[in-house]
Amino acid sequence: MFSPNIFDTSPSLFESELTGRMRIDDDCDTKSGTEMDAPSRDDQDPSQRPKRKRYHRHTHHQIQEMEAFFKECPHPDDKQRKELGCELGLEPLQVKFWFQNKRTQMKAQHERHENAVLKAENEKLRAENNRYKDALSNAKCPNCEGLAALGEMSFDEQHLRIENARLREEVDRITCSSAKYVGKPMSTSFPHLPGGAFNFETQSGFAGEMCGVAVGDLLRSVIWPTETDKPMIVELAVAAMEELMRMARSGEPLWVPGENSLDALNEEEYLRTFTRGIGPKPLGLRSEASRDSAVIIMNHVNLVEILMDVNQWSSVFCGIVSRAMTLEVLSTGVAGNYNGALQVMTAEFQVPSPLVPTRENYFVRYCKQHIDGTWAVVDVSLDNLRPSRISKCGRRPSGCLIQELPNGYSKVIWVEHVEVDDRAVHNIYRPLVNSGLAFGANRWVATLDRQCERLASSMASNIPAGDLCVITSTEGRKSMLKLAERMVTSFCTGVGASTAHAWTTLSATGSDDVRVMTRKSMDDPGRPLGIVLSAATSFWIPVPPKRAFDFLRDENSRSEWDILSNGGVVEEMAHIANGRDPGNCVSLLRVNSGNSNQTNMLILQESCSDATGSYVIYSPVDIVAMNIVLGGGDPDYVALLPSGFAILPDGPGLNGEGIVEIGSGGSLLTVAFQILVDSIPTAKLSLGSVATINSLSGKDQGGGHV
Incomplete structure (x- = not known):
């Protein structure tokens, strides 16, 4: 013992x-x-x-x-x-x-x-x-x-x-x-069906622009689902998935050729086909439905992840989604993927112009993998949870089917079906909105196609021979593309008519109204410290979008419209192609001023174009900070004030052969810029700054010499 x-x-x-x-x-x-x-x-x-x-x-x-x-x-x-x-x-x-x-x-x-x-x-x-x-x-x-x-x-x-x-x-x-x-x-921890607590996820690219007040604006009209609502939400999601599958795969008589060479929905046939539906159309709302398809350079797994992750979704579609958040996750899916995932969301959709009101939707998103291996993601509005709620935009079953193709490609079929009150749209944008091209399926598909090409370019491990010699490493190339991505996201989230923006209208003689707002930049490392003034205006020019885009992105014509060049010679120092279109690229420009006392300035620019619209976005950058980025350093701390142009077609028109073609007529041009009016955050906007805005935002800006 x-x-x-x-x-x-x-x-x-x-x-x-x-x-x-x-x-x-x-x-x-x-x-x-x-x-x-x-x-x-x-x-x-x-x-x-x-x-x-x-x-x-x-x-x-x-x-x-x-x-x-x-x-x-x-x-x-x-x-x-x-x-x-x-x-x-x-x-x-x-x-x-x-x-x-x-x-x-x-x-x-x-x-x-x-x-x-x-x-x-x-x-x-x-x-x-x-x-x-x-x-x-x-x-x-x-x-x-x-x-x-x-x-x-x-x-x-x-x-x-x-x-x-x-x-x-x-x-x-x-x-x-x-x-x-x-x-x-x-x-x-053990998995269980979530309930009670809400999961707020905000878009990472807002760079401080989406404050608590903005979140409150987006949530103000949301009716939170109760426990008794959740079975109804499940039923709506299942019915919406069935409707989306039939809408995506059916031909005539449900879909008939439209005036703009895209499929148009036969509403009488729709009501006969979907007798169950999600309820009658509210009075005063206009139906808008479209369908489009494309082969995308991305595998189906990554596409599903982009659509089901609110941050990735908002970033990829930053030109369309101005704000979005996930309110509650009802199911995370089974088998370790998004099959069966169900989440309640709210989002705001925009056209890049302050003259077109945004469309706010409160909806459920449901993802499912079907027996044939096809993935589908569907949205449907939850406005009918409370019959008394008056909505200006309802989302009938909308979404996409994703079919796996060889070599990492996917075929995407996109359906957009909404009922909307768009009487507040400005007259010059009404033809574009009424045609379904502003918010329709073709814009979603074209944006996804272009962004997937950009993502493929950013993940490339080699430096193409076409890139200029100032980019000496793969890390430098990725850092420059990441900086440009933040610049584009910041521009897109600040140019539209989002309810998060406190726009003030200035009456500009001889031109359309100019919208301005001020922001205080204090703790954002991506912006200079002080009072930042943003201004945007939209107008029509009698020039096809392609011609306007080529003129604005060309560094040789920059001195004709850009006050930053100050009459100097603009030289391209770096060029990264990120799409099939030769105009889709990220460039680093240097302005060689004739004044020897003035330090040479660098301008970061991204230009991108597809069939539904084009962007030329730029920002002056500090030389020292840009050298760090080119060396592979962290681009998140480079201060940017993005400015630029959004170019949209003015609606469908006839080309020289009498065939309907998008963008064959004039262009709807949105000019937006940001300036630092005072380096002290507590300062107030001066009358001199307002006068400067009026002088910079005339119709000749960006269009007079095209």
């Missing part, structure tokens, strides 16, 4: 040890202390009765010192045990077993705590499962208010079965672990 004086443990925990059994820790070697404590039976005198061992505990000082040492080193080696034993008057073996028992005691305490946590998680999962079962059994149809049969709102029934099977498996596993837990402590 071990001598009792080498133990210092709780009797309730170690009664077995006190009767002769020692509990051995899993990281210590088994070793008996019998030889040290008492002679063996063979060495004892048979006639002599064994002496009873004297029991005593370690002193308070010894325990205190070993407790302190345990906090620093719970696994002392032989040398440390010997030194500690000498200091405390103990044998090294006594020290060894005290630490061994202490570790065992701590492990037992941790096991009891983990068991309590696991039991709580178990009860939580059971309650969640029962709550969702009750909600599903009491679900009502949004059209007839009657009880919905579970087979009708299947989600697709297969998904519900998978979710319930997963929950049962989790409950069984947790119950088993709680009953006989002997392994290592668990460090991961």
Whole structure:
């Protein structure tokens, strides 16, 4: 038997040890202390009765010192045990077993705590499962208010079965672990269907522009879903997915050739085909439906991730999505991907002009992988959750089908179907908006195609021979593209009529109204410190969009319109192509001023174009900061004030052969710029700055010499 004086443990925990059994820790070697404590039976005198061992505990000082040492080193080696034993008057073996028992005691305490946590998680999962079962059994149809049969709102029934099977498996596993837990402590949380807490995700590219007030504006008209709403949301999502699949794959008579060479929806056939629908069209709203398709240079997995991640979605479609956030995730999907993912969102869609009101939508987004391997992502408005709500824009089932193609490509079929009150659209933009080209499927597909080409260019590992010599490394190329991406995002989120913008109208004689606003830049490393003034105006010019785009992006004609060049010669120092169109590129320009006392200035510029619109966006940059970026440094701390042009077609027109073609007529040109009016954030806008805006924003700006 071990001598009792080498133990210092709780009797309730170690009664077995006190009767002769020692509990051995899993990281210590088994070793008996019998030889040290008492002679063996063979060495004892048979006639002599064994002496009873004297029991005593370690002193308070010894325990205190070993407790302190345990906090620093719970696994002392032989040398440390010997030194500690000498200091405390103990044998090294006594020290060894005290630490061994202490570790065992701590492990037992941790096991009891983990068991309590696991039991709580178990009860939580059971309650969640029962709550969702009750909600599903009491679900009502949004059209007839009657009880919905579970087979009708299947989600697709297969998904519900998978979710319930997963929950049962989790409950069984947790119950088993709680009953006989002997392994290592668990460090991961158990998955469960989320509810109650909302997950706010804001677009990362706002660079401080989307403050709390802006978030409040976007959420002001949102009606938050309750627990009783969630079964209805599930049913709407399933019905919307079925409708999207048929809308995307059907031909005539549902879709007929339209005036703008795109498919047009036959509304009478639509009402006959989808009798169930999502409710009647509200009075005063105009129906707008379109469909388009394209082959995209991106695999289906990455495309689905872009659409289901609000930050990536807002960034890729920054010219269309001015603001977006995820309010609540009802399901994260199954099998480790987005199959079955369901999330409630709100977003604001724009045309790059302050003269076209944005369209705000509150909707549910549902992602599903179908039996044939095709992925589909569908949106449908949740405005019908409360019949009294008056919406200016409702989103009927809209979204896309993604089909995997060889070599990392995907075929995308996009459907846009909305009902909107667009009476506030400015007259010069009305033909474009009424044609469906401003917010339609072709704009989404063209933007996605162009952005995927840009992403492929940014991930290229080699430097093309066409790039100029100032970019000497792959890291420098990626940093320059990242800086340009932030510049474009900042421009797009600040040029439209978003409700986050406090635009003020200035009356400019002889031109359309100029919209201005001021922002205080204080803690944003991507902007210069002080008062930043933004101005934007839109007007029509009798020049085709392609010609206007080529003129504005050409550095040789820059001195004719850009006040930054100050009459100097503009030279291209770096050029990164990022698309099939030769105009899609990122450039670094240097202005060689005739004034020898003026330091040469650099301008970062990105130009991009597709069939639905073009952009030329630029910003002056500091030479020292740009040299850091070209060397592969972090571009997030380079201060930018983006300015530029958004060029849209004025609507469909006839080309020289009498064929309908987008952009064959004039152009709708939006000019926007930002200036630092004062380096002190508390300063106020002066009348001189307003006069400067009026002089810079006339019709000749960017268009007079085209």
